């Protein structure tokens with residue numbers, strides 16, 4: 001492994017370990033070298049796996065124009081979802097466990113079969129999907145002030161933090177995902193609006209994009225994997241404590257509360 005990839009991974013791992021955001025890693029790997037950035041992501045992931053985490057799925061990021069404009073990054077990427085990032089509807093999360101958290105409402109796909117063929121189509125993704133759930137993604141950045149290029153966010157596991165899954169599964173044959181409308185509330189006040197159509201035309205298109213990328217990069221998605229298909233509207237900063245509720249038409253709602261836990 002090259003020393004720049006190792007140095008970038010170590011910078012990101014130290015930020016996560018110490019709870020102190022770091023400088024971007026583009027000075028080490030370049031602002032547009034996606035292969036190097038995914039190599040850093042894999043190095044960080046290997047460290048997490050050695051520490052006991054298990055890959056439980058994947059996330060696509062930067063699918064929605066409003067989110068792309070928030071960062072000035074105009075192409076999608078993917079990251080890994082680990083088992084210790086998954087939480088159920090109604091969970092309380094410790095605000096202090098995240099560096100610079102933001103939340104966004106999404107649709108999660110849960111696979112019932114592997115997707116291994118090269119260039120899977122939207123039909124292959126539909127066939128492999130067991131059910132979908134409303135979800136909230138807590139995005140987070142180890143990079144100070146969210147000063148990210150596409151390389152920085154890929155290296156930093158697509159700026160992932162946690163995933164909160166709703167508990168009412170729905171079958172794809174009863175839904176038109178492009179028509180889903182989304183409202184995200186913070187303590188009862190509307191803070192973000194969006195739609196399925198805003199997410200690459202449909203979350204199914206986003207799911208197909210990530211399935212192809214995962215197969216192409218040697219990580220074919222497996223039965224049981226959770227696939228987060230990207231924000232349906234602008235992400236919202238988590239300032240202090242409070243409850244976020246996402247309501248997705250036809251899919252139901254999902255809620256998470258940020259609390260401050262005493263640190264030992």
Ligand SMILES: C=C/C=C(\O)C(=O)O
Pocket residue numbers: 060061062063064067104137139153158159229230231
């Ligand atoms: C930088 C992260 C973006 C996402 O997670 C998203 O757009 O869904």
